[in-house]
Amino acid sequence: MKKLSLKYYLWAIAFVFAVHVHAQQESNGLLVFDPPSDQFIPIVLQSHKGLPRFGARDNYKIQNNTGKTPGRTVRPVRGSYDTEKSKEVGLGYRNFSLLLGLKYRTPFMGDLDRERLTTISGNMSQEQRNSAYLQNYLRNQIAQSMGTGPVCENANRGANEFERIRNYKAFIEQCLDPLVQWSQSFFKNEKMVGYHVSTLHVGNNYDFDQKGYWLVHPLQLNDVFFLKPSGIHSMTFLPSASFETELMKKTSSKNHVDFFLQMDEGTAERLMKEGISKLYLVKKIKMVYSGKPLSRPNDRLEFNYSHVNKEMDVYLDEALTQHFTTLSMDNLILKTP
Structure with missing residues (x-):
């Protein structure tokens, strides 16, 4: 059983990482993270104001540009999407999560x-269990999702056990270290700043007395990572600024905030007629790896987040091109118990 000492392995990865820089490019609302070689596909994430976008994504609805209703919000054709672009982005978020899982299991x-x-058996040592996991x-998640060249793609393939071992060894020798090196380029200093987008459902239960909608905004974020394949736990809100602490003192739940969005009757009716039943709330967040010690590689990874500032922007469209209003966390109208 050929293994490397942890100290030597981490030193080797650190050395390789020091001499390689992975380019990050932004274009047309996308962030592209170039892989270390053509053996892997690039990681493509959506962006907002130059930073990664998480949560509710732009599904790339194809716009109806007939020009028959100038001056009004252009409504998308129902059910018409750029599926190839959506698929590329969806794979990007999955692979981003897988690389983070790899980074913290190094x-x-x-x-x-x-x-x-x-081979999995009933009398395995913890070391063997770690190896099996x-x-x-690596073979069923990383290689299957990220590999493009034959060496990386075939890590879990083979007509018999001899071929499967040869393919596995080729993957380890040629693909593993570049992947581990690439994973270290994410969450530098164990943190990352980006934007989180959540949906606000409007169109029903308009409050005619107070003029607006009562809405629910989640604080526990389950849509930042692909949780199951990566073994990452959801993102937990951990207040750090005074406005966050004050907000939590006023709410009855640690997992969500019930607040009132003011909207006059004319605007509410217009949005309803235009088929807009969801708004998009955007907030800038700082995500931090918890640093909780892992006893085994299959322990779930935990992350926390806090808000970079108190402002939250609300948009009419998932592409975040039609700004509706700006809210502040220090003066939200909250539902009292």
């Missing part, structure tokens, strides 16, 4: 058997 790479496939993660 300390267990010393247990990885690089020569043989670890890592091999499954």
Whole structure:
């Protein structure tokens, strides 16, 4: 069983990382993170104001540009989407999550058997269990989702056990270290700043007395990462600024905020007639890896977040091109218990 000492492995990765820089490019609302080689596909994320966008995504509805209703909001053709672009972005978020999972499991790479496939049995040592989990993660998740060249794509393939071992060893020798190196370029200093987008459902239960809608905004974010394949836990809100602490004192739940969005009757009726039943709330957040010690590689990874500032923008469209209003967390109208 060929293994590398953890100290040597981390030193080697740090050295390689020091001499390689992975380009990040932004164009047309997309952030593209170039891979270390053509053996892997680039990671494509949506962006907002130059930073990564998480949460509710732009599904790339194809606009109806007939020009018959000048001066009004251009409504999308129902059910018409750019599916190829949506698929590319969806894969990008999945692979981003998988690379983060790889990054924070690197300390267990010393247990990885690089020569043989670890067979699962009832009397395995913890070291063998770690190897089995890592091999499954690399072969069934990373290689299947991120590989493009034959070496990386075939990590989990083979007509017989001899061919499967050869393919696995080729993947380890040629693909693993570049992937681990690439994973270190994300969440530098264990944090990342971006925008989170959530939906606000309007169109029903208009409050004619107070003129607006009572809405629910989640604080526990379950839509930043692909949770199941990466083994990442949801993003937990951890207040750090005074306006966040004051907000939590006024709410009855730690998981969501019930607040009132003021909107006059004319605007509410116009949005209803135009088929707009969802608004998009955008807030700038700082995501931080919790640093909670892992006893095994299959332990769930935990992340926290806080708000960079108190302002939250509301848009009419998922592409975030039609600004509706700006809210502030320090003067939200909250529902009292």
